[in-house]
Amino acid sequence: MKTSAKLLAILLLFIGLVLVNYLASRIPWRVDNTAANVYTLSGGTYSLLEKIEEPITLDFYFSRSASGLPISYKNFAARVEEMLNQYARAARGRLVINVINPEPDTPEEEAATRAGIQPRIIPGTGESVYFGLSATAADQAETIGSFAPDREQFLEYDLSQLIYTVQVLEKRRMGLISSLPLQSPPFNPMMAQMGQQPPPDQFIIGEWERTFDIETIEPTAIELPANLDVLVVVHPQGLSPELEYAIDQFLLDGSPVMLVLDPSSEHFKRQVPPQQMMMGGGAPNVSSDLPRLLAAYGIDYSAGDVIGDLLLGAQVNTGRGVARFPHWLQLGADNFSAEVMPTADLNSMILVEAGRIAPVEGSELTFTPLIQTSAQAGSVPQMMLQFAAQQDISGDITPDGPHTIAAMITGAFTTAFPDGPPPPPESEEEASEISESLPAEASVKEGDGTLVVVADADWLMDSYSIRRINFGGFQAADPLNDNLAFGTNAVEYLAGSQDLISIRSKGSSVHPFTVVREMEAAAQQRYQQQLEALESRLSEVQSELTSLQAQVGDNGLLVASPEIAEAIANFQAQEAEMRRERRDIRRALREDIDALETNLLLLNLFAAPVGIGLFGWWFHRSRRRR
Numbered sequence: 361m362k363t364s365a366k367l368l369a370i371l372l373l374f375i376g377l378v379l380v381n382y383l384a385s386r387i388p389w390r391v392d393n394t395a396a397n398v399y400t401l402s403g404g405t406y407s408l409l410e411k412i413e414e415p416i417t418l419d420f421y422f423s424r425s426a427s428g429l430p431i432s433y434k435n436f437a438a439r440v441e442e443m444l445n446q447y448a449r450a451a452r453g454r455l456v457i458n459v460i461n462p463e464p465d466t467p468e469e470e471a472a473t474r475a476g477i478q479p480r481i482i483p484g485t486g487e488s489v490y491f492g493l494s495a496t497a498a499d500q501a502e503t504i505g506s507f508a509p510d511r512e513q514f515l516e517y518d519l520s521q522l523i524y525t526v527q528v529l530e531k532r533r534m535g536l537i538s539s540l541p542l543q544s545p546p547f548n549p550m551m552a553q554m555g556q557q558p559p560p561d562q563f564i565i566g567e568w569e570r571t572f573d574i575e576t577i578e579p580t581a582i583e584l585p586a587n588l589d590v591l592v593v594v595h596p597q598g599l600s601p602e603l604e605y606a607i608d609q610f611l612l613d614g615s616p617v618m619l620v621l622d623p624s625s626e627h628f629k630r631q632v633p634p635q636q637m638m639m640g641g642g643a644p645n646v647s648s649d650l651p652r653l654l655a656a657y658g659i660d661y662s663a664g665d666v667i668g669d670l671l672l673g674a675q676v677n678t679g680r681g682v683a684r685f686p687h688w689l690q691l692g693a694d695n696f697s698a699e700v701m702p703t704a705d706l707n708s709m710i711l712v713e714a715g716r717i718a719p720v721e722g723s724e725l726t727f728t729p730l731i732q733t734s735a736q737a738g739s740v741p742q743m744m745l746q747f748a749a750q751q752d753i754s755g756d757i758t759p760d761g762p763h764t765i766a767a768m769i770t771g772a773f774t775t776a777f778p779d780g781p782p783p784p785p786e787s788e789e790e791a792s793e794i795s796e797s798l799p800a801e802a803s804v805k806e807g808d809g810t811l812v813v814v815a816d817a818d819w820l821m822d823s824y825s826i827r828r829i830n831f832g833g834f835q836a837a838d839p840l841n842d843n844l845a846f847g848t849n850a851v852e853y854l855a856g857s858q859d860l861i862s863i864r865s866k867g868s869s870v871h872p873f874t875v876v877r878e879m880e881a882a883a884q885q886r887y888q889q890q891l892e893a894l895e896s897r898l899s900e901v902q903s904e905l906t907s908l909q910a911q912v913g914d915n916g917l918l919v920a921s922p923e924i925a926e927a928i929a930n931f932q933a934q935e936a937e938m939r940r941e942r943r944d945i946r947r948a949l950r951e952d953i954d955a956l957e958t959n960l961l962l963l964n965l966f967a968a969p970v971g972i973g974l975f976g977w978w979f980h981r982s983r984r985r986r
């Protein structure tokens with residue numbers, strides 16, 4: 361073969377490689393071999409994208425030209441951009457993706473600011489970095505102000521929620537049934553004329569009202585309002601059978617329900633004078649339960665038992681000093697599920713005299729714990745807590761945990777009213793009124809639904825969630841924990857859509873090098889004792905040396921004997937030798953890891969050329985044989 365022909369073949373081979381890579385990047389098909397299907401969109405996302413009625417524009421702002429940008433941000437930005445392209449392909453023209461680099465003092469930076477993208481400051485350089493997403497549909501606009509790499513496992517949920525939210529033209533409707541005074545009672549206008557202000561709602565109501573129109577439902581009602589997006593039932597007391605039936609049908613019809621129960625409401629216990637409690641007169645409305653519904657749904661809950669945790673007990677000021685209450689749970693990040701949106705970002709909550717829930721054996725529903733105690737938790741009878749402030753109940757707790765306090769239950773629910781609606785009351789007037797609103801038999805016997813159950817209700821009250829402050833004449837709140845965040849997260853998650861609820865967290869595309877970690881741990885264990893002994897000897901030598909050098913005067917001349925000067929020189933020599941030994945030990949800790957790094961580097965450099973060379977040699981031999 362002539363030299364020119366060889367050069368032409370090499371050139372064509374190079375062009376072919378470039379074309380193959382280009383075509384591979386343009387082909388819409390992907391093969392996802394990751395364990396958690398990190399790069400595969402969920403069925404809920406595909407369903408959500410199919411329901412887009414008007415085109416949505418997504419403006420992705422990322423300051424890719426910023427100097428000193430951390431590599432984690434660059435990698436995550438590439439991940440977000442690739443995910444957006446997947447959304448665009450799945451939406452089939454209903455999504456328009458714009459990738460924008462908002463450089464300083466440019467119209468793009470002004471557009472990012474107008475869109476509500478929040479700049480982050482890079483440590484060291486002080487440069488502002490924009491890394492967010494704006495969605496626009498018709499005259500609606502929603503924004504993810506800033507992406508965070510540590511939230512990568514919820515990237516698909518965040519993008520899908522943004523697309524869903526930007527299409528919602530009016531507030532969603534939330535039904536609220538509550539025996540707790542979350543909403544203030546009607547205010548007499550005459551009191552306002554006397555200069556008195558109406559009592560405020562509990563702060564959670566204001567948080568819910570940001571997103572929802574709240575429909576208040578009395579416990580004695582016989583039906584639910586129409587067109588509710590989500591139903592929240594808090595500490596139910598005296599619910600009419602007809603309302604229980606309506607809740608059952610609402611859930612089985614596919615609408616989400618949040619059920620907040622409590623075996624021992626601290627709020628209602630405080631309404632009873634201590635003298636009455638000591639005389640055995642318990643507080644009314646202390647515990648709440650819906651046994652008929654829970655039994656039908658395969659949920660085990662005891663309204664007479666309270667969970668105490670020997671590890672998570674909170675420090676409570678009783679008025680006579682600070683005491684540790686194991687039945688007041690001070691929860692940390694480890695007690696929340698990181699796999700489900702409502703609890704993924706929570707760090708702390710306080711629950712007061714909470715109960716426990718568990719799936720009944722044999723239940724086919726999916727039971728996902730949201731909040732759990734530690735293993736040092738056990739149950740105590742609710743009646744024991746009447747005088748808990750006066751005595752320590754730690755000795756009455758037998759740990760058998762961990763226990764689940766809040767959970768999400770999904771799947772095919774079976775009705776709690778298999779024989780149809782409850783029979784009408786004896787009163788003819790009430791019976792005729794009820795018969796007009798209820799069908800002759802249960803309209804839904806079985807249906808897929810989503811139910812969140814929380815076995816405590818006091819956490820919704822301001823006393824355990826916020827500290828109210830007066831800010832410029834307006835009432836504001838300083839959160840004490842994440843109680844409010846859980847309340848808003850759970851309801852917004854349920855009310856989003858069934859498509860959003862079906863989206864679960866994905867794994868991260870960044871995986872730790874477990875082999876290196878194991879090697880580091882083994883090396884550390886091998887040399888730790890030797891290193892600790894050396895560090896101890898070095899500390900003693902430095903202490904002696906400091907003591908001797910203190911005898912040197914300001915002019916730098918020793919005022920001690922020649923023996924002390926010789927001792928100083930010896931200690932300095934020992935110090936230098938031990939520092940050298942420490943360097944050798946620390947170098948030994950890295951020997952295996954550095955060798956692995958070198959081997960991998962050589963493998964990456966030479967694997968492809970060697971493979972191509974072997975293939976060329978085999979091909980050449982094959983042609984010669986022919």
